Amino acid sequence: MLQLNNVSYRKSKSDLVNSVSATVHAGDRLTIFGPNGAGKSTLMRLMAGIIKSTSGTIMYNDSLQTKNAIGYIPQQLALFENLTVKEHLRFYQKMTGNNSKSFMNEMIETLQLKDFWNKQIDELSGGMKRKVNLAVGMIQQPKIVFLDEPFVGVDLAAKHDMLNWLNQLNSRGITIVFVTHDWQVIRELASKMWLMENGELLQKTTVDEVVEDRVELTGVSTALDKMVSFHRT
Amino acid sequence: MFIIWKSIFKRKTTWVLMVLIPIVLGIVIYPLVKDTMSQVSVPITVVDQTDQAITEELLTEIEDRPFQVTKMDSLDLRLLSTGEAEAIFVFNDEMEANIFSGNTDEIVTWYRTENSYVDGLFKEKLASAIMSRVVRAEAASIVSHYRPEADWDEVYQYGLKYFEPRPIFEMKFEQISGAQNTSSNTNDSENRLLFIIMWLYLSMLIGYFTKILYEWRTDGILERLKLLQQTQYYYWSWFIGVLAITYSFSFVAIQLIEVPLNNWAYFIPFGTVLIYFLFFILVKKKWSMYAWLISYSVASFIIFLLADWQIIESEWMYLFIPTWLLG
Numbered sequence A: 001m002l003q004l005n006n007v008s009y010r011k012s013k014s015d016l017v018n019s020v021s022a023t024v025h026a027g028d029r030l031t032i033f034g035p036n037g038a039g040k041s042t043l044m045r046l047m048a049g050i051i052k053s054t055s056g057t058i059m060y061n062d063s064l065q066t067k068n069a070i071g072y073i074p075q076q077l078a079l080f081e082n083l084t085v086k087e088h089l090r091f092y093q094k095m096t097g098n099n100s101k102s103f104m105n106e107m108i109e110t111l112q113l114k115d116f117w118n119k120q121i122d123e124l125s126g127g128m129k130r131k132v133n134l135a136v137g138m139i140q141q142p143k144i145v146f147l148d149e150p151f152v153g154v155d156l157a158a159k160h161d162m163l164n165w166l167n168q169l170n171s172r173g174i175t176i177v178f179v180t181h182d183w184q185v186i187r188e189l190a191s192k193m194w195l196m197e198n199g200e201l202l203q204k205t206t207v208d209e210v211v212e213d214r215v216e217l218t219g220v221s222t223a224l225d226k227m228v229s230f231h232r233t
Numbered sequence B: 001m002f003i004i005w006k007s008i009f010k011r012k013t014t015w016v017l018m019v020l021i022p023i024v025l026g027i028v029i030y031p032l033v034k035d036t037m038s039q040v041s042v043p044i045t046v047v048d049q050t051d052q053a054i055t056e057e058l059l060t061e062i063e064d065r066p067f068q069v070t071k072m073d074s075l076d077l078r079l080l081s082t083g084e085a086e087a088i089f090v091f092n093d094e095m096e097a098n099i100f101s102g103n104t105d106e107i108v109t110w111y112r113t114e115n116s117y118v119d120g121l122f123k124e125k126l127a128s129a130i131m132s133r134v135v136r137a138e139a140a141s142i143v144s145h146y147r148p149e150a151d152w153d154e155v156y157q158y159g160l161k162y163f164e165p166r167p168i169f170e171m172k173f174e175q176i177s178g179a180q181n182t183s184s185n186t187n188d189s190e191n192r193l194l195f196i197i198m199w200l201y202l203s204m205l206i207g208y209f210t211k212i213l214y215e216w217r218t219d220g221i222l223e224r225l226k227l228l229q230q231t232q233y234y235y236w237s238w239f240i241g242v243l244a245i246t247y248s249f250s251f252v253a254i255q256l257i258e259v260p261l262n263n264w265a266y267f268i269p270f271g272t273v274l275i276y277f278l279f280f281i282l283v284k285k286k287w288s289m290y291a292w293l294i295s296y297s298v299a300s301f302i303i304f305l306l307a308d309w310q311i312i313e314s315e316w317m318y319l320f321i322p323t324w325l326l327g
């Protein structure tokens, strides 16, 4: 679906992403895991095509070259502070031209957006904003979606609903790539796992292997080592 | 287009900048403008109840400047106390007939207050215009008395040809042209000062809209639109909207300020918006943009004044957009 060949992203004389080669397959449930500043967000933005790599290539297969095929939920809340939830969804719906009513309704239902439909973004709680952020990024019904820490501050019940929905979408063929520090989310949503540190992709593994301690971690920082072993507690 | 501007106009700051500041500027600037205006125009009211033909004739003869003459058909003395009229001249109902018959008793009544200063000039001009007619009428009467074949009207029309030299009691008024020019020059340069203040305001307003673009960029909204391949839409909405606002403000301000415009002047708002937009594209950090543009605006202000006083006169000054007004 998507293939990275020696992809690097260099800025102010340091490699934020350093020579990454890897493949994302159709239908993958992939998580990118690593400490703060590892370059996870940068790699996601590269794959989503928001920024251009300074060297190396990214190949997309045909299905990703159509309009709206790629979805991206940024780590920041990319929302207009003083527009309402309704205005956001209408605006982006018009912009993407996705008129699938059933998808919209399903999304609004799952994220319980009706509860604060006519509220302005700056009147919402952190978790509510996250939900809107997710909805806006998913509105185009993408074939692959990159989610950058989508569940920060979302309460357990809502998180549960959202995970269910994403799993459903995945079973209908949508590829999911996400970043999180939350092991519960990783267990429920991911099967593949990339371990990243200092801009380098250290290891391509699976959640199962990590959970069963079958991965060999050598030459990694104590931070990443701690993070990987944290799943046991 | 609509939604972007909806979000901008939902901000209170937008309203403060677009409504409150112009009002405050208007309170400071308008009296300045008004001051210079009152120097050059003296409001005079003329009352003629019977609307005689000679009234129009007399008023055309007395040049408009610096008087601003209003014709009315009834006397309203309140105009004097409100300052709407510096003086009121009431023409006798029979003025035309009286002049033609050479009777000059009380054909005009002159009302003024102790605050009226410059109305005397109007009185003198009026008296002179009336006297020349009285004299011509008398001459015509004498001529037609001794030469019955001559037509009175014709003689009156050509009165001055028949009756030279001019009567000694006609006062002659000449405007000293040098003085007039100086006052209109100070007026213009004052207006140009108002213009550059307005430009500074516009520059600040555009800076504010540019700041919003920066916010959208750091918030990731622009990235989101880039993914949907809609960034152009965004930039165009912003650009056209800001242009529309800038030109509307300029248009209103120009009406008030009455600064003489050359062809380049029409590009000043466009140039200013463009410069901000280019800064947004080229300078990634909001604060660098501010530093640059505050320096640019202040430099433009100074260069404009220096150029206006003709202290500098070189091509490079046109790098500073407001100087296009002087080009």
Ligand SMILES: Nc1ncnc2c1ncn2[C@@H]1O[C@H](COP(=O)(O)OP(=O)(O)OP(=O)(O)O)[C@@H](O)[C@H]1O
Pocket (backbone or CB within 6 Å): A011, A012, A016, A034, A035, A036, A037, A038, A039, A040, A041, A042, A043, A075
């Ligand atoms: N615009 C930028 N200019 C320069 N350096 C940047 C920029 N954005 C990020 N960085 C640097 O790039 C590195 C990787 O950043 P990135 O956001 O990809 O990390 P991350 O793995 O997503 O971290 P986190 O878990 O905290 O989100 C960091 O060291 C960061 O300081």
Ligand SMILES: [Mg+2]
Pocket (backbone or CB within 6 Å): A040, A041, A042, A075, A148
């Ligand atoms: Mg990140």
